[in-house]
Amino acid sequence: MTSVYELMDYAEVIERFDPVLGLEVHVELHTNTKMFCGCANVFGGEPNTQVCPTCLGMPGALPTLNGKAVESAIRIGLALNCEIAEWCRFARKNYFYPDMPKNFQTSQYDEPIAFNGFLDVTLDDGSLFRVEIERAHMEEDTGKSLHVGGSDGRIHGAEHSLLDYNRAGVPLIEIVTKPIEGTGERAPEVARAYVTALRDLLKALDVSDVRMDQGSLRCDANVSLMAKDATEFGTRTETKNVNSLRSVERAVRFEMTRQAAILVAGGKITQETRHFDESTGSTSPGRTKETAEDYRYFPEPDLTPIAPSREWVEELRGTLPELPWERRKRVQDEWSLTDAELRDLVNAGAVDLVAATVDAGATPAEARSWWVAYLTKEANNRGVELSELAITPAQIATVIGLVNSGELTNKLAREVVTGVLEGEGEPEAVIEARGLKVVSDDSALEKAVDEALAAQPDVAAKIRDGKVAAAGAIVGAVMKATKGQADAKRVRELIIARCS
Amino acid sequence: MPSISRDEVAHLARLARLAVTDDELDLFAGQLDVILQSVATVGDIATADIPPTSHAVPLTNVFREDVVRPSLGQQQALAGAPAAEDGRFRVPRILGEEA
Numbered sequence: 001m002t003s004v005y006e007l008m009d010y011a012e013v014i015e016r017f018d019p020v021l022g023l024e025v026h027v028e029l030h031t032n033t034k035m036f037c038g039c040a041n042v043f044g045g046e047p048n049t050q051v052c053p054t055c056l057g058m059p060g061a062l063p064t065l066n067g068k069a070v071e072s073a074i075r076i077g078l079a080l081n082c083e084i085a086e087w088c089r090f091a092r093k094n095y096f097y098p099d100m101p102k103n104f105q106t107s108q109y110d111e112p113i114a115f116n117g118f119l120d121v122t123l124d125d126g127s128l129f130r131v132e133i134e135r136a137h138m139e140e141d142t143g144k145s146l147h148v149g150g151s152d153g154r155i156h157g158a159e160h161s162l163l164d165y166n167r168a169g170v171p172l173i174e175i176v177t178k179p180i181e182g183t184g185e186r187a188p189e190v191a192r193a194y195v196t197a198l199r200d201l202l203k204a205l206d207v208s209d210v211r212m213d214q215g216s217l218r219c220d221a222n223v224s225l226m227a228k229d230a231t232e233f234g235t236r237t238e239t240k241n242v243n244s245l246r247s248v249e250r251a252v253r254f255e256m257t258r259q260a261a262i263l264v265a266g267g268k269i270t271q272e273t274r275h276f277d278e279s280t281g282s283t284s285p286g287r288t289k290e291t292a293e294d295y296r297y298f299p300e301p302d303l304t305p306i307a308p309s310r311e312w313v314e315e316l317r318g319t320l321p322e323l324p325w326e327r328r329k330r331v332q333d334e335w336s337l338t339d340a341e342l343r344d345l346v347n348a349g350a351v352d353l354v355a356a357t358v359d360a361g362a363t364p365a366e367a368r369s370w371w372v373a374y375l376t377k378e379a380n381n382r383g384v385e386l387s388e389l390a391i392t393p394a395q396i397a398t399v400i401g402l403v404n405s406g407e408l409t410n411k412l413a414r415e416v417v418t419g420v421l422e423g424e425g426e427p428e429a430v431i432e433a434r435g436l437k438v439v440s441d442d443s444a445l446e447k448a449v450d451e452a453l454a455a456q457p458d459v460a461a462k463i464r465d466g467k468v469a470a471a472g473a474i475v476g477a478v479m480k481a482t483k484g485q486a487d488a489k490r491v492r493e494l495i496i497a498r499c500s
Numbered sequence: 501m502p503s504i505s506r507d508e509v510a511h512l513a514r515l516a517r518l519a520v521t522d523d524e525l526d527l528f529a530g531q532l533d534v535i536l537q538s539v540a541t542v543g544d545i546a547t548a549d550i551p552p553t554s555h556a557v558p559l560t561n562v563f564r565e566d567v568v569r570p571s572l573g574q575q576q577a578l579a580g581a582p583a584a585e586d587g588r589f590r591v592p593r594i595l596g597e598e599a
Contacts, residue, residue: 031566032566032568033564033566033567033568033569038564038568039568039569039571040568040571046574046587047574047586047587047588048574048577048578048587048588048589049571049573049574050571051571051572051577052569052571052572053572056572056577064562064563064564065562065563065564066563066564066566067563067564067565067566068565068566069566070563087560089554094515096517097594098589098591098594145594147593147594149593158593158594159593160590160591160593161590161591161592161593161594162585162586162588162589162590162591163588163589163590164588164589165577165589294511294515296515299554299555301555303562304555304557304559304560304561304562305554305555305560306560306561307560307561308561
């Protein structure tokens with residue numbers, strides 16, 4: 001499907017404009033319970049089974065703040081090099097929308113728990129780009145709507161909507177960057193690298209599932225363009241529904257080329273929310289507001305202010321795990337990686353996977369060879385992230401072990417891995433079901449060797465004359481006869497023994 | 501000069517999804533003005549060293565343990581709903597806005 005929009009060639013966009021980005025990331029915390037009530041915070045439950053008077057907004061129900069969520073918010077703030085507020089409050093953001101049963105969202109307004117931080121992100125070439133963080137604040141997620149009767153599940157044309165409030169009240173942290181300038185042509189790459197770095201950081205902190213496909217990590221991308229001689233930011237659009245790392249990059253790039261085409265044609269950018277379409281890689285206008293937003297924020301009277309003592313903040317700082325960039329530095333030293341090898345490892349998103357494979361018994365070189373060289377290709381072919389492949393580090397370590405013990409050849413090992421990726425079960429089960437065991441039974445191999453020697457008597461004669469190099473032809477024949485399941489080294493030994 | 505205009509009352513009524521007639525707008529604008537003027541007298545004694553009060557009781561950091569408590573069942577949750585379908589609350593179509 002082609003876009004209905006005029007787009008400018010990307011190189012020309014960069015020649016004429018400077019992009020400015022602002023990224024808002026919402027992350028669902030994986031606490032046991034919701035932000036303001038004791039309902040379970042679990043993804044995928046039967047609709048409206050994790051709800052109570054508080055998260056349904058029943059009259060008189062009062063919120064009680066989840067201490068663990070506050071703790072996670074502070075830890076996220078610290079990991080993002082933010083200052084932590086000495087005193088802050090929640091506020092009510094008032095608006096009517098069916099996915100919000102209370103008719104207001106309990107959020108933080110002008111008093112975020114964390115502010116003024118930064119995150120250094122690694123770009124594809126290994127260089128660092130510093131993204132400044134404006135704020136990280138606490139709020140609650142909304143319910144989920146299902147639009148019925150529309151052609152594509154979207155709201156346009158829907159006859160009515162169905163609401164599931166299991167997600168209403170799930171703790172959310174919204175992380176907002178300051179305007180990101182100076183990226184030039186790398187704007188789409190910086191956007192992706194930032195969300196990737198943030199995801200890795202949140203994962204290391206163990207505060208969220210960070211599953212973009214399940215919505216536990218969501219990114220809204222604000223994009224605007226400044227003409228080269230301009231002194232003020234251009235009008236921005238905010239693109240939502242950007243549900244994968246790749247989509248972040250595509251959405252930013254698309255908006256840049258779309259906006260540039262409008263601007264050079266003398267048009268104006270409409271400040272609006274746009275919706276990213278994965279299938280076309282384009283954005284389309286989303287929510288249109290009849291009136292300007294007027295949320296009438298006011299301090300939430302039912303929740304007390306939060307005043308984290310400096311002792312508590314320092315105690316939480318002490319709980320920060322090794323952060324991704326520290327970890328990268330360490331694995332480079334421990335595994336003796338060159339800068340290029342480290343970059344490949346990081347770009348493949350394989351640091352944790354390789355580390356876990358090493359923990360499961362493989363050497364770093366073996367683990368890297370599988371994850372970076374082989375499985376990255378598999379992930380690309382399947383259009384998924386490396387970490388989304390249906391194989392675990394422990395399973396890869398098992399396969400590596402079987403290769404080392406001679407029970408699998410490299411070729412068979414790849415077949416086993418394919419089987420696991422196809423959902424055929426554990427490596428052992430795949431070997432069994434596909435009959436992939438190396439033929440190590442000498443009598444079976446000897447039989448195949450004898451047959452091959454008998455079939456090629458001239459070659460056999462050469463080997464008997466001491467021309468050992470000729471054995472290759474026999475090895476090939478045996479491998480063919482055993483469908484590649486023989487250990488070539490052992491076959492060669494048997495041939496030489498037979499002919500001496 | 502009144503501290504709240506008729507237009508502002510109309511705007512607030514719209515935000516609150518309240519249907520207010522023209523006559524009511526005049527009536528409420530007048531009444532709200534009296535209330536706001538009365539409340540504004542607090543401003544006469546508030547000085548720079550008195551911070552605005554949002555909470556009457558000086559408490560901070562009241563937290564709940566992150567322990568799951570029983571939820572309502574689906575049936576109970578939907579019991580008061582004007583309409584339900586497939587275990588979900590059913591609402592009329594949402595016009596002109598994008599979820």
